[in-house]
Amino acid sequence: MKKLLLLYFLFLFALNHSAQTSYNTFWIQFKDKHNSEFSISKPNQFLSKKAIERRLEWGLGFDSLDLPVNKNYIDQVLNMGNSQLLLKSKWFNSITVQVNDTSSSVLETWLNQISQLESVLQVRSLENILQNGKVISIQGVQANQENQTHSYGDSYRQIEMLNGHFLHDLGFEGQGVDLAVFDGGFLFADELPAMKHLFSEGRIVSKHDLLHFNSTEVFDASTHGMMVLSHMAGIIPDSLYGTATQANYFLFQTEDVFQEVRLEEDTWIQAAEMADSIGVDVINSSLGYSLFDFESMSYLPIDMNGQTTRISQAANICALKGTLVVNSAGNSGASAWHAITAPSDAEHVLSIGAVDVNEIHASFSGYRPPNGPFVKPNVVAMGKQTVYAAYDSTIARGNGTSFSSPIIAGLAACLMQAFPHVSNLKIKDVIERSASLYETPNDSMGYGVPDFWKAFLMLSQEQNGFVQNENILVYPQPSSGIFEVRIKSNLVTPKVYLFNATGSSIRNIRPYFNQLENEWCRIEVDLSNQAAGTYYLMVHENDEILTTPLIRIE
Numbered sequence: 196m197k198k199l200l201l202l203y204f205l206f207l208f209a210l211n212h213s214a215q216t217s218y219n220t221f222w223i224q225f226k227d228k229h230n231s232e233f234s235i236s237k238p239n240q241f242l243s244k245k246a247i248e249r250r251l252e253w254g255l256g257f258d259s260l261d262l263p264v265n266k267n268y269i270d271q272v273l274n275m276g277n278s279q280l281l282l283k284s285k286w287f288n289s290i291t292v293q294v295n296d297t298s299s300s301v302l303e304t305w306l307n308q309i310s311q312l313e314s315v316l317q318v319r320s321l322e323n324i325l326q327n328g329k330v331i332s333i334q335g336v337q338a339n340q341e342n343q344t345h346s347y348g349d350s351y352r353q354i355e356m357l358n359g360h361f362l363h364d365l366g367f368e369g370q371g372v373d374l375a376v377f378d379g380g381f382l383f384a385d386e387l388p389a390m391k392h393l394f395s396e397g398r399i400v401s402k403h404d405l406l407h408f409n410s411t412e413v414f415d416a417s418t419h420g421m422m423v424l425s426h427m428a429g430i431i432p433d434s435l436y437g438t439a440t441q442a443n444y445f446l447f448q449t450e451d452v453f454q455e456v457r458l459e460e461d462t463w464i465q466a467a468e469m470a471d472s473i474g475v476d477v478i479n480s481s482l483g484y485s486l487f488d489f490e491s492m493s494y495l496p497i498d499m500n501g502q503t504t505r506i507s508q509a510a511n512i513c514a515l516k517g518t519l520v521v522n523s524a525g526n527s528g529a530s531a532w533h534a535i536t537a538p539s540d541a542e543h544v545l546s547i548g549a550v551d552v553n554e555i556h557a558s559f560s561g562y563r564p565p566n567g568p569f570v571k572p573n574v575v576a577m578g579k580q581t582v583y584a585a586y587d588s589t590i591a592r593g594n595g596t597s598f599s600s601p602i603i604a605g606l607a608a609c610l611m612q613a614f615p616h617v618s619n620l621k622i623k624d625v626i627e628r629s630a631s632l633y634e635t636p637n638d639s640m641g642y643g644v645p646d647f648w649k650a651f652l653m654l655s656q657e658q659n660g661f662v663q664n665e666n667i668l669v670y671p672q673p674s675s676g677i678f679e680v681r682i683k684s685n686l687v688t689p690k691v692y693l694f695n696a697t698g699s700s701i702r703n704i705r706p707y708f709n710q711l712e713n714e715w716c717r718i719e720v721d722l723s724n725q726a727a728g729t730y731y732l733m734v735h736e737n738d739e740i741l742t743t744p745l746i747r748i749e
Contacts, residue, residue, distance in 0.1 A: 219293055219294045219297045220281065220291060220292070220293050220294070220320070220321040220456075220458050221278075221291070221292055221293075221294060221309075221318055221319065221320055221321065222289055222290075222291050222318070222319045222320075222321055222457075222461065223272060223289060223290050223291075223292065223309060223315060223317075223318050223319075224287060224288060224289040224315070224316045224317050224318075224319075225264065225265065225268045225288045225289065225314050225315060225316055226288075226313075226314060226315070226316045227265075227288070227314075228259055228262050228264070228265055228288060229265070230265065230267070231262050231263070231265055232266065233262050233263055235257045235258065235259065235261065235262065238250075238257050238261065241261060241262065241263055241472065242257075242261065242472050242474075243472060243473050243474045244474075245373075245473070245474030246471065246472060246473065246474035246517070248474075249474060249517045250516070250517060252616065253517060253618045255515070255516060255517055260285065260286050260512060260516075261285065261516075262285060263283070263285050264283050264284070264285055264288055264289070264290060265314070267314075268312075268314040268315075269283070269290055271312055271314060272290065272292065272309060272312070272315075273292075275305060275308050275309060276305075277294055277295050277296050277301060277305045278292040278293060278294050278295065278305070279292060279293050279295070280292055281293050281408055281458075281461075282405070282408070282461045282462060282464075282465045283465065284461065284464050284465060284468060284509075285468055286464065286467075286468060286508075286509055286512050287464065287505065287508075287509070288316075291321070291458065291461045306318060321456065321457040321458050321461075321492075346432075346433060346436065347360070347435075347436045348431070348432075348433040348434035348435060348436070348582075348590075349434055349435070349582045349590060349592075350434070350435045350436055350437075350581075350582040350590075352552055352577065353426075353576070353577040353581050353582065353602055354436070354438060354602070354606075356552075356554065356576070356577055356644060357576060357602070357603075357606060357644065357645055357646065357647050358646050358647050358648035358649070358698055359438055359602075359605075359606040359609070359647045361647070361648040361651070361694075361698040362606065362609040362610070362613065362647055362648070362651060363609070364700070365613070365692070365733070365735060365740075366735065367609040367610075367612045367613045368439060368440050368441040368442075368609060368612075369427075369438075369439030369440065369441045369442030369605065369608040369609055369611075369612055370441040370442070370612055371443075371612055371615070372439065372442045372443065372476050372477065372608040372609075372611050372612050373400070373442070373443045373445065373473070373474065373475045373476045373477075374427065374439060374442045374443065374444055374445070374475070374476065374477045374478075374479065374604065374605075374608050375444075375445040375446075375447060375466070375470045375473075375475045375477070375478045375479070376420060376423060376424055376427075376444060376445070376446055376447065376478075376479050376480075376601075377447045377449045377450070377463060377466050377467075377478060377479070377480040377481075377482060378417075378419055378420030378423055378424075378446075378447070378448065378449070378450055378480075378481060378482065379416060379417040379419050379420060379448065379449075379450030379451070379452040379482075380413060380414070380415055380416030380417035380418070380419065380420050380421075380448055380450075380452060381413050381414050381420040381421045381424060381446055381448070382414060382415055382416060382417055382418045382420075382421055382586070383414070383418060383421050383586045384414055384420070384421040384424055384425075384446075385414045386414075387421070387425075387429075387584055387586075387588055388431070388588055389425055389429040389430055389431045389435060389584035389588070390421075390424065390425065390428060390429060390584070392430060392440070393428055393444060398428070398441070398442070398443050398444055399444050399446065400443050400444065400445050401445050401446070401473075402445075402446045403445075403446070403447045403448065403466065403469065404448040405447060405448060405449050405462040405465055405466055406448055406449070406450075406451055406462060413446050413447075413448040416448065416452050417450075417452040418586050419450075419452070419481070419597065420446070420448070421584065421586070422583040422584065422591075422593065422597075422598070423479065423481045423583075423597055423598065423600075423601050424444070424446075424601070425437060425583045425584035426438065426581065426583055426598055426601040426602050426605065427439045427440075427442070427444075427479065427601045427602075427604060427605035427608075428440055428442070428444060428605075429583065429584045431584065431590060434582070434589075434590045435582055435583070435584060435590050437605055438601070438602050438603075438604075438605025438606045438608075438609065439604075439605030439606070439608040439609055442477075442605070442608045445470065445473065445475055447466040447469070447470070449462040449463045449465075449466045449482070450462075450463075450482050454488050455484075455486065455487045455488050456487060456488060456489075456492075457487060457492050459482075459484065460484060460504065460505055460506040460537075461505075463480070463482065463506050463509070463538075464505065464506060464509040467509050467510065467512075467513045467518075467520075468509075468513075470513070470518060471513055471516050471517070471518055474517075475518055476518065476519065476608065476611050476619070477518065477519045477521060477604050477607055477608050477611065477619075478513070478518055478519070478520045478521065478604075479521050479522075479600055479601045479604035479605075480520065480521070480522045480523070480538070480600070481522075481523045481595075481596070481597035481598070481600050481601060482522070482523070483522070483523060483524075483525040483535070483536030483537065483538075483539060483561075484504065484506060484536055484537045484538075485499070485525070485527065485532055485534075485536040485537065486532065494537070496532060496533065496534040496564045496565055497564065497565050497566065498537075498564075499534050499535055499536065499537060499540040499564035499567065500540060500564065500566075500567065500568060501540045501541045501542045501568065501569060503537075504537040504538065504540075506537050506538045507537045507538040507540055507541040507544075508541075509538070510522065510538035510541040510543075510544045511541045511542060511543050511544070514541070514543035514544060514619065514620065514623075515543060515620075517618070517619055518619055519545065519604075519607055519611070519619035519620075519622055519623060520538075520541075520543070520544045520545065521544075521545045521547060521600055521601075521603055521604040521607060522538055522539040522541075522544050522545070522546055522547065522600060523539065523546075523547055523595070523596035523597050523599065523600040524536070524539050524546045524547055524548040524549070524560055524561040524571070524572040524596045524600075525539060525560075525561035525596060526559045526560070526561065526594075526595050526596055526597075527559075527561050528556075528557070528558055528559050528560045528561050528562055528639070529558045529559050532561075533561070533562055534561055534562055534563070534564035534565070534567075535548075535561035535562065535563065535564060535571050535572060536561060539561075539571065539572065540564060540567065540569070540571060542568075542569050543620065543623070544573075545573050545574070545603065545607070545623050545626065546571050546572040546573045546641070547572055547573070547574060547575065547576060547578075547596060547599050547600040547603050548560040548561065548572035548574070548575040548576075548578070548596060548599065548639070548640055548641060549575060549576070549577070549578025549579055549594075549595065549596045549598075549599040550575045550576065550577060550578065550579065550599075550640065550644065551577070551579040551580070552577065552579070552580065554631075554644050556575070556639045556640050557578055557579040557594065559594065559595070559596075560572070560575070560578065560596055560599075560639065561596065562638050562639050563638040563639075563641075567638075570627075570636045570641050570642060571638075571641060572596075572640070572641040573623075573626075573627055573641045573642060574603065574626060574627060574630050574640075574641055574642050574643065574644070574645045575599065575640045575641065575643065575644055576599040576600075576602045576603050576644070576645075577598075577599060577602065578594065578595055578596050578597075578598050578599030579594050580592045580593070580594065581593060581594075581598040581599070581602070583598065603626070603645070606647050607622055607626065609647070610622055610625075610626075610647065610650060610651065610654065613651060613654070613740060614654050617654060621654075625650045625653050625654055626645045626647075626650055627642045627645070628642075628650070628653065629645045629646045629647065629649040629650040629653065630642035630643040630644060630645040630646070631643035631644045631645075631646070632644075648697075648698035652731065652742075655731075655733075655740065655742035656742070656744075666682065666683040666741055667680065667681070667682050667683070667732075667734065667741045667742075667743045668680070668681040668682075669681075669732075669743055669745065672745075672746060673746035673747065673748045674722070674745070674746070674747065674748070675723075675747070675748055675749065676721060676722055676723035676747070677719065677720070677721050677722070677723065678719070678720040678721075678722065678745050679717065679718075679719055679720075680717075680718040680719075680720060680732060680743070680745075681716070681717055681718075682716045682718065682734050682741065683716075690734065690735045691718065691732065691733070691734050691735075692732070692733045692734075692735070693720065693730060693731070693732055693733075693745075694730065694731045694733065695725075695728070695730055695731075696728060696729050696730070696731070701725070701730070718732075720732065720745060722745060722747045725747055726747070727747050727748055727749050728746075728747055729744050729745070729746055729747075730744065730745040730746075730747060731743070731744055731745070732744075732745055
């Protein structure tokens with residue numbers, strides 16, 4: 196208790212101290228990337244193999260934004276003295292530095308010297324970063340235990356609402372998908388049984404504390420990131436099951452939980468650039484920026500237009516380079532601010548609002564900003580009384596778009612696993628088109644509650660062509676009852692499933708394999724006792740899915 200009290204007083208002292216030296220961080224943007232030691236023609240110098248292959252497959256190419264900041268320009272600034280490098284941004288061709296001596300005369304001289312450098316385009320001041328130690332922040336409430344027989348336990352509704360359990364039933368739980376989490380700390384994530392499998396199976400690929408610049412210690416400061424992570428990756432038998440328990444995770448600490456300063460935008464941007472270079476598939480960012488501790492640095496709701504804030508510009512760049520950026524819409528719906536927060540206002544960001552268990556808009560969930568040019572939030576998920584892993588190894592319930600966002604991000608990763616050659620923007624599009632209000636979006640729920648089973652069927656149809664697929668044939672089509680299906684398969688017993696249009700499994704089918712028919716497997720499907728309508732036959736072998744509709748008529 197004494198230690199916690201001491202930390203608390205240190206925290207108050209740090210806040211008071213920061214208010215007295217509020218302008219010791221500066222953002223410096225350079226004019227160009229001339230004479231770079233890197234070349235766009237050699238992207239392997241600065242991008243991973245996965246990132247390069249993704250760009251080539253989707254025709255995204257490479258440009259000057261991919262080139263790192265010119266080291267000579269950085270050295271010119273640092274050689275002026277009185278500053279140390281904090282962050283670099285290749286997308287904005289900029290660096291963020293901290294000034295050591297902020298006395299008026301020294302600071303003025305330094306600013307003049309930097310501004311006169313031929314390479315420098317502009318210099319802007321930011322709030323200072325917190326210099327003192329971190330304070331443990333424990334959040335959570337006692338779980339409302341209910342007896343359910345479903346294996347998801349109390350977390351069932353937040354997944355079932357989105358028909359995400361159908362993807363899990365087909366074996367899609369994010370395997371092979373790289374998912375980055377941007378947050379303020381992941382306290383206890385490395386200790387809780389709910390996340391034990393992530394460490395034992397090597398699913399925590401890397402850790403980056405960008406607030407302390409060269410640190411990999413992210414299991415501190417706040418439990419918020421741990422709770423967010425548990426919505427995607429947590430497993431507590433019969434109590435909690437995340438939406439992407441088998442994905443690979445990259446943890447980034449970008450948020451300063453002790454104060455709200457513009458520097459956090461720069462740490463977020465550097466994390467996004469790192470994620471892009473790695474080739475991360477999905478980013479979940481349960482963060483948002485609008486009002487800061489220093490009023491002069493705060494935004495206005497009208498600034499949430501996808502263009503004004505640097506963090507939203509960066510989020511758009513990241514999305515256009517191949518990463519699905521999923522961001523919480525913000526919890527200001529019931530406050531004077533009312534609107535969503537940056538970077539969820541960016542055009543190509545999948546902004547996630549919150550609803551309750553009955554799919555009714557949660558009052559705290561942010562709205563589309565005044566005269567907002569895009570549908571925002573894009574979609575919604577359960578964000579009121581969701582189930583997550585608590586710090587005491589139990590489960591708890593909590594509220595916030597911070598929780599609806601990772602639920603969607605995890606299921607998006609499952610879609611990406613099922614369709615690894617579909618682009619991030621196509622995944623975003625199909626999630627929106629599957630949603631309940633797609634034809635009539637509004638300013639509180641956007642396109643509404645997405646249906647991931649519907650999205651899966653839409654992608655199956657678009658990617659596999661159904662009947663036109665050369666590896667699966669159906670006769671007759673339509674039929675009054677009995678269908679003969681031929682599937683080209685290298686397996687003696689491929690996994691075959693039959694579903695109705697709502698995603699309910701009718702039964703598993705055990706096909707027989709006729710080696711005399713050149714690897715074609717013949718299946719007879721009898722729907723004589725089923726109602727007229729469209730059914731879906733799915734064949735899953737190795738990493739490939741073949742899908743075809745069976746149209747039953749009277």
